[in-house]
Amino acid sequence: MVIEHEYETVDLNINMGPVHPATHGVFRAVLAVDGELVVDVDPVIGYMHRGGEKLSENLDYRQGIGIQDRTDYLSQMNSEQAYVMAAEKLAGIEPPPRAEWIRVLCAELNRCASHFMFLGAYGQDIGTFGTAFSYAMRERERVMDLFEELTGERMMYSYFRVGGVAWDLPAGFERKVKTLLRHVLQGVNDFEGLLSQNEVFLARTRDIGVLTGEQALDYGLTGPMLRASGVDWDLRRDEPYSVYPQLKFTVPLGQNGDCWDRYNMRIQEIKESVKLVEQCLEMLPAGPIMPDKMPRMLRLPVGEIYVRTENPRGEYGIYLVSKGGNKPYRLKMRSPCFCNLSALREMCIGEYLSDAVAIIGALDLVMGEVDR
Amino acid sequence: MTVLLGYAFGIAWVDALIRLLVVVLTMTVLVMLLTYLERKVVGRIQQRIGPTRTGPAGLLQPVADALKLLGKEDLMPHTADKWVYQFATIAFFVPIFLGFVVLPFAEDIGVRVGLPLGLFFVIAVSSVGIVGLLMAGLASDSKYALLGGVRAIGQMISYEIPLVLSVLAVAMMTGSLDLREIVNAQDKVPNAVWQPLGFFLYLTACTAEMARRPFDLPVSESELVGGPQVEFSGIRWSMFQLGEYANLIILSAFGSIMFLGGYAWPLAGDAAWPVQVLLSIVKTFLLILVFMWIGATFPRLRIDQLMSFAWKVLIPLTFVQIFITGLVQTYDLPDIIMTVVSGGALVLAAMVVRRNVSKTGRRPRAERVAYIRARQAARAESRPLS
Numbered sequence: 001m002v003i004e005h006e007y008e009t010v011d012l013n014i015n016m017g018p019v020h021p022a023t024h025g026v027f028r029a030v031l032a033v034d035g036e037l038v039v040d041v042d043p044v045i046g047y048m049h050r051g052g053e054k055l056s057e058n059l060d061y062r063q064g065i066g067i068q069d070r071t072d073y074l075s076q077m078n079s080e081q082a083y084v085m086a087a088e089k090l091a092g093i094e095p096p097p098r099a100e101w102i103r104v105l106c107a108e109l110n111r112c113a114s115h116f117m118f119l120g121a122y123g124q125d126i127g128t129f130g131t132a133f134s135y136a137m138r139e140r141e142r143v144m145d146l147f148e149e150l151t152g153e154r155m156m157y158s159y160f161r162v163g164g165v166a167w168d169l170p171a172g173f174e175r176k177v178k179t180l181l182r183h184v185l186q187g188v189n190d191f192e193g194l195l196s197q198n199e200v201f202l203a204r205t206r207d208i209g210v211l212t213g214e215q216a217l218d219y220g221l222t223g224p225m226l227r228a229s230g231v232d233w234d235l236r237r238d239e240p241y242s243v244y245p246q247l248k249f250t251v252p253l254g255q256n257g258d259c260w261d262r263y264n265m266r267i268q269e270i271k272e273s274v275k276l277v278e279q280c281l282e283m284l285p286a287g288p289i290m291p292d293k294m295p296r297m298l299r300l301p302v303g304e305i306y307v308r309t310e311n312p313r314g315e316y317g318i319y320l321v322s323k324g325g326n327k328p329y330r331l332k333m334r335s336p337c338f339c340n341l342s343a344l345r346e347m348c349i350g351e352y353l354s355d356a357v358a359i360i361g362a363l364d365l366v367m368g369e370v371d372r
Numbered sequence: 373m374t375v376l377l378g379y380a381f382g383i384a385w386v387d388a389l390i391r392l393l394v395v396v397l398t399m400t401v402l403v404m405l406l407t408y409l410e411r412k413v414v415g416r417i418q419q420r421i422g423p424t425r426t427g428p429a430g431l432l433q434p435v436a437d438a439l440k441l442l443g444k445e446d447l448m449p450h451t452a453d454k455w456v457y458q459f460a461t462i463a464f465f466v467p468i469f470l471g472f473v474v475l476p477f478a479e480d481i482g483v484r485v486g487l488p489l490g491l492f493f494v495i496a497v498s499s500v501g502i503v504g505l506l507m508a509g510l511a512s513d514s515k516y517a518l519l520g521g522v523r524a525i526g527q528m529i530s531y532e533i534p535l536v537l538s539v540l541a542v543a544m545m546t547g548s549l550d551l552r553e554i555v556n557a558q559d560k561v562p563n564a565v566w567q568p569l570g571f572f573l574y575l576t577a578c579t580a581e582m583a584r585r586p587f588d589l590p591v592s593e594s595e596l597v598g599g600p601q602v603e604f605s606g607i608r609w610s611m612f613q614l615g616e617y618a619n620l621i622i623l624s625a626f627g628s629i630m631f632l633g634g635y636a637w638p639l640a641g642d643a644a645w646p647v648q649v650l651l652s653i654v655k656t657f658l659l660i661l662v663f664m665w666i667g668a669t670f671p672r673l674r675i676d677q678l679m680s681f682a683w684k685v686l687i688p689l690t691f692v693q694i695f696i697t698g699l700v701q702t703y704d705l706p707d708i709i710m711t712v713v714s715g716g717a718l719v720l721a722a723m724v725v726r727r728n729v730s731k732t733g734r735r736p737r738a739e740r741v742a743y744i745r746a747r748q749a750a751r752a753e754s755r756p757l758s
Contacts, residue, residue, distance in 0.1 A: 014515050022594045033519075036675050039744050125594050127672025129585050134418040200586055200671045203730035210737070350741035353519070354674045357595045 011039050014353075018047045022125050022357040025367035029344070031356060038356050041348040043341060048371040056331040061087050061162050061298045064328065069156040071333060072369040074117050077103070077110035078311040080160040085241060086307040086318040087162040090300050098287040099164035100243045105280040106150070106159065107309075108273040109177070112184055113143040114312035115266040115273075118364045119191055122263060125361035126204050132195055139187035142180050149173070162298055164290035174281050181274050188270050196267065205259035209347035209359035212257060219343040222336050223314025224265035225363065229257035235310035247279050262362040269312075299326050313337050313364055335369040391483050395472050403617040404434035409657075410664055417668040444606030449513050452603065456511035460600075461608045464504025465615030470497040471622040476552045478635045478648035490551035491543055494626055495536050498581070501615065502528045505590065508600040508612075520599020523675060524590035527580060530682040531587075535577035537690035538570045541697045542630045555634035562633035566707050569714040569721075570693045571631045573686055575662070578623045580682070582616065584663055586670035589678060620660060628655035673729070680732040685725055692717050 017028035026047035032040040052071050056064045068079040081103055088095060095103075116136040123132020144154050149170060151157040159166050195201045211221070216229035226233055234251040236244045252268035254261030300322040308317040314336025321330040340363050348356045408423070408431065415422030423430030448457055474490040476482040487493060502525060509521015543549055545566065546557045564571040580587035590599040601612045628634055632655045635648035643651070673681070693714060700710045735743075 012515055012519075014519075021597060034744075034747075036519075037740060037744070039748075123671070127585065127588070127592060127594055128670065129414070129668055131414075131418050131668050134420060138419060194669065195671070198671060199726060199729050200673055202727075203677055204671060204674060206730055207737075350737045350744060352674055352676070354589075354592070354595055354672070 009034075016356075017044075022360060024121060024361070024365045027360070027365055027367050027370070029356070029360065031348075031353070033353055036352045036354075038348050038351055038353060041345045041356065043344050045338075045341070045367070045370050048367045050368075050372070052372045053331050053333060057328055060326040061300070061328070064331070065158050065160060066156065069158055070368065071335065071372050072311065072313070072316070072337075072366050073155060074114040074366050075110050075312045075316075076155065076157050077106040077159065078309055079316055080157070081107055081242070082307055082309040082311075082316050082318045084160045084162050085309070086305050086320040087298070087300060089307060090303055090305045090320060090322055091162070091298065093163045093291060093294075095164045096288045096291060097243075097285050098168075099289045101280055101284045102165050102169060102289065103160060104243050104247070105177070105277055105284070106147070106157075108276045108280065109143055109146070109180075111273045111312045112270050112277075113140045113147075115270050116140040116143075116187070118266050118312075119195075119263070122361045122364075123195060125357050126195075126201060128195070132191070135187065135190055135194060139184055142183055146173075146176060146180055149176070161290065163294050164288075168289050174284070177277060177281060181277060184270065184274055188267060192267060196264070202260065204354070204358055205263060205362075207256065208259045208351060208355045209362065210256060210258045211343060211347060215346065216257065216343070219346065220339040221314070221343060222339065223311065224262055224269065225314060225340050225343075227251065228254035228261035228265045230254055235308060235315060239308070241307075241309060243280075246283070247276055249276050259358050259362040262364075266364075297326050299324065300328075308334065311336055313366065313369070314340060333369075333372055335372060337363065337365050337367075337370045341365065341370060391473075395469055395483055399469055399472055399618050399621070400614070402621050403614050404438065406617045406621065406660065407434045407437065407613070409660070413661060413664045414668045417665070438610065441606055441610040446608060447603070447605045449603050451513040453511040453513070456507050457603075458608075460504050460507035460511055461604070461611035461615075462504070463507055464501050465611050465618060467497045467500035467504075468615050468618045468622065471626070472618075474551060475622070475625050475629065476555060476634065477625075477652040478645040479552070481645055481649055486550060486552050489549050491539060491549040491554070491630075494551075494622070495539070498619070498622065499528070499532050501619070504615070505600045508604070512600070512603040514603050516596045516598070516602045517600050520590045520592075520596045520602070523596075524583065524600060526675070527583070527587065527589060527678060527682075530679055531577045531580035531686075534573050534682060534686035534690050535581055537687070537694060538573040538577060539626075539630050541567055541570045541690070541693045544694065544697045544701060551629055551634075555629055555636045558633035559636040562631060562637045564631040566710045567631070567693060567697070567714050568711065569689060569718040570697075571627075572718055573690055573693065574627055574631060575659075576686060577682075578627060579663060579666060580678070582619045582623060582663070584616075584620070585667040586672050587678060588667075588672060589675055592672055594672075620663060621656065624659035624663065625652070625656045627659050628652065632659075676732045676734045677729055681725075681729070685721065689717065689721055 011032040011034050014031045014033055015028065016031055017023040018026040023029065028044040028047065030042040030044060031038055052067045056067050059067065065080055065083060068083045069076040072079045116139050120133040120136030123136070124130065147157060148154050150173065151159045211229050213229045213231045216226050216231055230253055232251060232253055235241070237251055249272045252265055252272065254265055302322060302324050304319070304321040306317060306319045308315050315334065316336055317334030319332035319334065320328050323329040344360065344363065347359045351359065411433065412422040423433035426432040426436045448454070471494045473483045474485070474487045474493050476485040505524040506521050509517045509524065542554060542563050545563065546554045548554060583590050591601070592599065596602070601609055604612060634655070635652045639647065639651065696710055696713045699705065700707060
């Protein structure tokens with residue numbers, strides 16, 4: 001029997017954000033829901049646009065490093081690395097080996113810190129009332145303390161320089177890193193005990209927001225999001241830069257491409273990063289940290305270059321155009337979150353409201369990087 | 373207290389007023405203590421130390437909180453339904469407070485002990501509070517509040533059933549609805565030993581009934597940013613908090629009476645009244661700590677998982693418990709059989725439910741998407757673009 005509806009029902013439009021605990025900053029998602037069922041998602045971005053690309057055009061190559069800290073404020077070292085590598089390649093500068101090793105060491109430690117931030121925030125999204133958050137923050141705090149000792153800053157490090165790094169590691173740094181790594185592994189273990197196999201957590205994240213490998217590639221996803229869908233692609237291994245060819249590590253892969261796999265990617269990547277840092281500490285050569293002949297004011301030859309690195313969130317690209325002079329003519333940042341965000345609608349439609357929160361959380365958004 | 377001040381004045385309304393005052397004051401003080409306790413306990417679980425700055429060991433933190441909330445502006449959305457909105461807070465916390473009236477904390481201590489229908493009274497008044505949440509959700513004229521209100525209704529009506537049925541099994545054992553008799557019947561062994569399944573069901577249903585984690589879907593801070601209370605501020609918001617914590621106290625105290633032997637076990641009801649009160653308090657707080665512990669470590673369920681858990685797991689299990697109890701009572705079997713069967717059923721259920729929380733009968737995603745697409749197409753057809 002067909003029931004004729006006398007009243008027309010409309011979808012409820014929920015304006016989630018820009019101020020909302022689940023949107024990690026100032027992301028806004030306009031959700032159309034039918035009861036709990038998400039019918040449509042309309043992501044609205046741009047609340048944190050600060051014109052980083054344009055600003056970089058007016059800053060010389062040393063000052064521009066600061067902009068890189070502020071675009072992705074959770075993986076500063078990795079972004080800085082992409083920027084200084086672009087400038088170096090264009091200028092034809094070869095950084096001394098010690099500087100390269102220090103850079104990778106810092107980048108991998110930063111990856112741990114960034115992933116811990118994700119784990120904590122994700123626990124909060126799924127609803128663990130801060131326990132997961134404080135577990136994760138504890139370890140992130142240790143990394144940040146170490147970076148503070150190294151660079152004098154807790155977040156905006158500006159530690160890398162075109163040609164090397166700003167200064168050498170302080171005395172006793174290696175020992176402290178070793179202690180830190182023990183804590184980090186302990187923290188990951190704690191986290192796995194708290195969440196990874198929790199029945200409720202599994203029920204909330206398994207088979208939610210599934211993307212096949214093909215879909216993930218179509219949307220241009222990178223990083224853990226892509227690898228969770230089973231696509232074996234990691235720039236550190238497949239397009240090696242810096243000293244990564246000399247390091248041994250495995251690239252964790254997911255099977256289902258659901259939220260749990262995305263979460264698990266981060267857990268596994270922290271473990272891999274710990275291995276990488278250990279190798280860095282072993283193989284850290286002595287020597288200078290800057291090339292002997294560096295000009296006081298760096299001027300790049302005319303040309304353009306695209307350099308990409310594997311950030312915690314995915315492929316971070318710097319497209320640098322120089323028309324001579326000490327400032328870039330154009331700087332384009334390819335931010336992984338922006339591309340990952342494009343798959344949001346595909347993942348959310350047909351899921352429930354709570355799932356939408358889990359999916360947005362699994363994207364590991366950093367709005368500073370999306371809006372730039 | 374019945375003895376102490378019950379008929380001291382001989383005037384009915386003075387007597388009633390004093391009893392009312394006792395309820396309100398005890399509950400408010402207890403709730404304040406509880407907010408402090410929750411901050412400290414959850415803080416420890418999260419490797420923090422909780423409040424330390426206000427007063428010795430942060431003891432004055434609840435006072436500071438209360439003062440802050442009192443000083444806040446009482447905001448109301450201008451499209452809100454004024455009367456319903458303002459009455460919602462009262463409708464929420466008054467029924468919850470009423471549950472306190474019949475709870476015996478010692479043989480003769482309580483506001484109105486020895487009510488023959490005490491159990492029925494607690495169950496009846498505690499379910500009225502839901503109306504307050506619905507009123508708040510509907511009257512706020514906020515979509516988050518509306519969704520939260522609707523979730524609250526669905527959840528609390530569903531979980532009311534296992535809650536009532538699990539205490540029904542206890543009533544069957546005792547053969548009385550008088551809370552005092554139920555306690556006195558447990559002077560040797562508490563009911564939790566005879567009915568582990570029932571005790572577990574009660575705890576689970578309670579957590580959902582109080583909308584505490586992992587069943588805090590109506591409030592769910594990361595999704596609905598507070599649900600029905602999202603538009604409330606200041607003293608009205610604190611009424612909701614008051615109600616929630618009062619609910620925690622009352623359901624814990626009720627649970628300790630029903631399953632842990634209240635003031636009677638293990639001293640068989642012969643102890644002096646201060647000892648009995650102490651026993652009640654210890655047991656109540658034990659349950660409160662269990663709720664806090666669960667709340668601090670579990671993620672939140674999704675709405676379909678929550679509902680299917682109530683209807684497909686908890687309610688059938690309560691029938692199992694009632695059936696066993698009935699069998700043992702009718703055929704006068706030894707009580708130990710109840711323990712064995714009930715405990716066995718609990719373990720079996722836990723093993724089956726484990727890993728199956730997500731199997732809720734929710735249609736596969738492809739079907740949900742197809743439904744959405746079909747509806748959109750139908751709507752486009754019925755209302756062509758002009």
